[in-house]
Amino acid sequence: MEDRQLPKWSEIRELLQFRSFEMDPVQRRLARAFTIADLRTMARKTTPKAVFNYTDGAAEEEITIARCRQAYRDVEFSPAVLRDVSDPDPSTKLFGRTIDFPLVLAPTGYTRMMHNDGEKAVARVAARNNIPYTLSTVGTTTVEDLAKAVPDGNNWFQLYIAKDRSKTEGLLERVLTSGYDVLMVTVDTQVGGARVRELRDGLTIPPTLSPQTFADMALHPSWWFDKLTTPPIEFASLKGFGGNSAEVADQVFDPALTFEDIAWLRKVWPHKLLVKGIQTVKDAERVVELGCDGVGLSNHGGGSWTGRPPS
Numbered sequence: 001m002e003d004r005q006l007p008k009w010s011e012i013r014e015l016l017q018f019r020s021f022e023m024d025p026v027q028r029r030l031a032r033a034f035t036i037a038d039l040r041t042m043a044r045k046t047t048p049k050a051v052f053n054y055t056d057g058a059a060e061e062e063i064t065i066a067r068c069r070q071a072y073r074d075v076e077f078s079p080a081v082l083r084d085v086s087d088p089d090p091s092t093k094l095f096g097r098t099i100d101f102p103l104v105l106a107p108t109g110y111t112r113m114m115h116n117d118g119e120k121a122v123a124r125v126a127a128r129n130n131i132p133y134t135l136s137t138v139g140t141t142t143v144e145d146l147a148k149a150v151p152d153g154n155n156w157f158q159l160y161i162a163k164d165r166s167k168t169e170g171l172l173e174r175v176l177t178s179g180y181d182v183l184m185v186t187v188d189t190q191v192g193g194a195r196v197r198e199l200r201d202g203l204t205i206p207p208t209l210s211p212q213t214f215a216d217m218a219l220h221p222s223w224w225f226d227k228l229t230t231p232p233i234e235f236a237s238l239k240g241f242g243g244n245s246a247e248v249a250d251q252v253f254d255p256a257l258t259f260e261d262i263a264w265l266r267k268v269w270p271h272k273l274l275v276k277g278i279q280t281v282k283d284a285e286r287v288v289e290l291g292c293d294g295v296g297l298s299n300h301g302g303g304s305w306t307g308r309p310p311s
C-alpha cells in the first residue's frame with residue numbers, strides 16, 4: 001500500500017502562488033506575451049482588423065512572406081554543448097558604433113496608425129537596447145520630432161527618392177540637420193505593392209472603407225479615442241510636398257528610378273548610405289561600386305511584390 005499523509009498547508013502554499021495583479025494595462029498585456037506570436041494575437045485583438053491587416057499583410061498571394069517564415073523555421077543550429085555560456089556577448093560593431101545586439105529595427109510607414117506612440121515608442125525601445133532604429137519617409141512622426149524625442153538613439157533614416165529630386169534634397173537637409181548619420185534608401189517600391197488585404201478592407205490612399213471595415217472599427221472604441229485625441233495620421237515629414245495624401249504618395253515613389261539616382265544620392269548624402277531591397281549579388285556589387293556602404297538584403301517582407309526569394 002502507498003504511503004499516505006494528511007494534506008499539509010505548507011506544501012500547498014508552495015504550489016498556490018499567483019501572479020500579483022499588474023495595474024498598468026499595457027504592462028499587464030506585455031507580461032502575458034512570451035513570443036512574437038503572442039504579440040501578434042494581442043495586436044489582432046486591440047486594433048481594428050484593417051489596421052492589423054496593414055501591419056500583418058503582404059503583397060498579392062503573400063507567397064514571399066510565407067516563404068520567409070518557412071525559411072526561418074528551416075534554420076537548424078548545430079548544437080555545440082559544454083561551452084561556457086554564462087556571459088554571452090552578442091554585441092557587434094556597425095558603422096563605427098558598438099550595438100548591443102546584431103539587429104536593426106526596420107522602417108515602417110504609418111506606425112501611429114497601430115498605436116498613437118508610434119515611431120517614438122519603437123525608437124525609444126531601440127535606444128534603450130542600444131540598437132539602431134530606422135525612421136521611414138512615410139512615417140507619421142516628423143524627422144525633427146523623432147530626433148528630439150530620442151536624442152540619444154542610434155537613429156537612421158529611410159528614404160524614398162521622390163520624383164522631384166529637389167524635394168528629396170530638401171528632406172535630406174532636414175535629416176542631416178536633425179543629426180541622422182545613416183541613410184537607407186529603399187529601391188524595391190518603385191510602385192506600390194498590390195496588397196490585397198488592404199484593397200479588400202478599403203484601407204487605401206485615399207481610404208475606400210468597406211461597410212464591414214467601418215463596422216469592425218466601431219468595435220474598437222479605445223483605438224478611436226486614441227486616434228481622435230492625438231495628431232492626425234499623415235506623412236508627417238512630407239507636409240511641404242503639397243497636396244492630399246494620395247497626391248503626396250504619388251510624388252514619393254518614382255517608377256523611373258535607376259542606378260544613376262543612387263550615384264546622384266551618393267554625391268548629395270555625406271554620411272553612411274545603405275541600399276535596401278537588394279537581393280542579387282550583381283545589384284549589390286553595383287551599388288557598392290557606386291560608393292554605397294552596404295545593402296539591406298530585403299524583400300520588403302513580401303510587401304512590394306510577391307514571388308521574391310527569402311533573403
Ligand SMILES: Cc1cc2nc3c(=O)[nH]c(=O)nc-3n(C[C@H](O)[C@H](O)[C@H](O)COP(=O)(O)O)c2cc1C
Pocket residue numbers: 054055056106107108109136137138139158186276297298299300301302303311
Ligand atoms: C507595417 C509595415 C510598414 C512598412 N513600411 C516600410 C517603409 O515605410 N519603408 C520601407 O523601406 N520598408 C517598410 N516596410 C518593410 C520593412 O522595413 C522590412 O523590410 C520588412 O518588415 C521585412 O524585413 P526584412 O527587410 O528584414 O526582411 C514595412 C513593413 C511593415 C510590416
